[in-house]
Amino acid sequence: MKAKTTLGGAMLMLASLAATAAQPADFLARFEREARQADGAFAASPARGEAWFQARHGREWSCSTCHTPDPAGRGKHAVTGKPIEPMAPVANPERLTSDRSVDKWFRRNCRDVVGRECTPAEKADVIAYLMRVGS
Amino acid sequence: MQAKTTRDSRRNPVRLALFAAALALGAPAMADDDDDNRRAPMSPAYVEECGACHVAFPPELLSRRSWNAVVDGLAEHFGTDASLDAQALATVRDYLDAYAGRRSTDGANGKPLLRITDTRWFQREHRAGEHGLRADTFKRAEVGSAANCGACHRGAADGSYAEREIRVPAPGVRANITAQGRTQ
Numbered sequence: 001m002k003a004k005t006t007l008g009g010a011m012l013m014l015a016s017l018a019a020t021a022a023q024p025a026d027f028l029a030r031f032e033r034e035a036r037q038a039d040g041a042f043a044a045s046p047a048r049g050e051a052w053f054q055a056r057h058g059r060e061w062s063c064s065t066c067h068t069p070d071p072a073g074r075g076k077h078a079v080t081g082k083p084i085e086p087m088a089p090v091a092n093p094e095r096l097t098s099d100r101s102v103d104k105w106f107r108r109n110c111r112d113v114v115g116r117e118c119t120p121a122e123k124a125d126v127i128a129y130l131m132r133v134g135s
Numbered sequence: 136m137q138a139k140t141t142r143d144s145r146r147n148p149v150r151l152a153l154f155a156a157a158l159a160l161g162a163p164a165m166a167d168d169d170d171d172n173r174r175a176p177m178s179p180a181y182v183e184e185c186g187a188c189h190v191a192f193p194p195e196l197l198s199r200r201s202w203n204a205v206v207d208g209l210a211e212h213f214g215t216d217a218s219l220d221a222q223a224l225a226t227v228r229d230y231l232d233a234y235a236g237r238r239s240t241d242g243a244n245g246k247p248l249l250r251i252t253d254t255r256w257f258q259r260e261h262r263a264g265e266h267g268l269r270a271d272t273f274k275r276a277e278v279g280s281a282a283n284c285g286a287c288h289r290g291a292a293d294g295s296y297a298e299r300e301i302r303v304p305a306p307g308v309r310a311n312i313t314a315q316g317r318t319q
Contacts, residue, residue: 079214080189081279081286104220111216 024089024096028127034120042121049129052122057114063126065113071133090134096127175234177294180226184219190284190291192251194234201240201247202231208249252281267303277304 028044035042053063053071066084067075072091075084086092096102110118118126175194182191194202206228210218219227240248251257261281263270273281284291290300 077188079280081283082187082189100220108216108218 022097022099022102024127024131027096027102028124028131031120031124031127035124038119039121042124044121044124044128046125046128046132049125049127053126053129059113059115061113063109063113071130088130088133096130174294174296178226178230180223181230184223184227186292188215188217189282191294192284193294193296194231195236196240196251196254196257197231197236198238198240198247199232199235201249202235203228204247205249206231213250250282257281266298266301272303275304 032042032044035044053067054069056062061078065078067087071088072086074086076082077084085094087095089095106118106123110116110122177191181194185191197205205212206224209224210216240254242248242253248254252261259265261268261273263272266287272278278286284296287301287303288296289302290297
């Protein structure tokens with residue numbers, strides 16, 4: 001009985017893990033949905049995302065400063081030199097799978113690169129670009 | 136440079152007294168290089184939150200006062216936004232509080248130092264000539280910055296700074312240091 005309860009509990013945990021583990025497409029959908037609240041016709045564009053990723057936005061760094069111009073390659077922190085694992089899901093399956101991580105890094109890195117938080121449209125474009133890399 | 140400081144200390148009884156007091160206070164808590172057994176356990180949360188951009192620095196290298204100042208200023212953390220959500224912030228603060236060094240790491244102006252590399256302990260342990268270091272070692276491309284512990288401390292990612300794990304990169308530089316050492 002006890003074993004059954006434990007097994008049941010474990011299965012429930014697995015099921016809830018599977019339910020909460022996000023995929024890159026989930027983030028794309030989420031930010032597109034958010035962007036459409038401001039612009040009903042919005043559709044994410046990998047090309048726009050690529051341009052955004054590679055360009056500077058009035059400050060010292062671009063996304064590519066640390067992540068390098070190739071999101072499938074390993075990056076390097078501009079100040080500390082610490083290696084940064086690839087951003088493109090094709091090269092690093094851990095990317096774009098955690099709400100907490102996606103929200104944290106967009107918030108912080110956009111403030112560093114753009115001087116403000118990114119809009120949902122900007123995030124959707126960048127994610128569309130990262131998902132296109134290597135495919 | 137070093138000799139001058141010592142002479143000044145000898146001439147100035149107040150400074151000498153302060154120096155002696157600092158030694159006496161600092162010695163028991165000092166993270167000496169032979170002191171590998173006393174290091175704090177690396178917490179996964181600390182490594183995840185603070186070790187993403189730089190090595191998860193050993194918490195004993197700054198005082199609680201210094202760490203609190205660092206944690207309070209994460210939104211402007213040495214030129215980058217390193218802010219954390221409330222829960223992560225509390226976890227990191229608790230960890231640093233529990234394992235902070237016991238001796239003061241206040242600067243000369245009485246304010247807590249924010250950089251480990253600014254502490255007297257760090258500067259003494261990493262002065263030119265020590266462990267094959269040269270004045271320009273930290274600026275070399277292979278090292279980049281004195282905050283890049285792992286460039287020389289091969290176990291830094293795991294929180295290990297044992298003497299036997301130190302490898303200053305670029306054999307050419309090491310050879311130079313050896314040669315200089317012989318001439319002195």
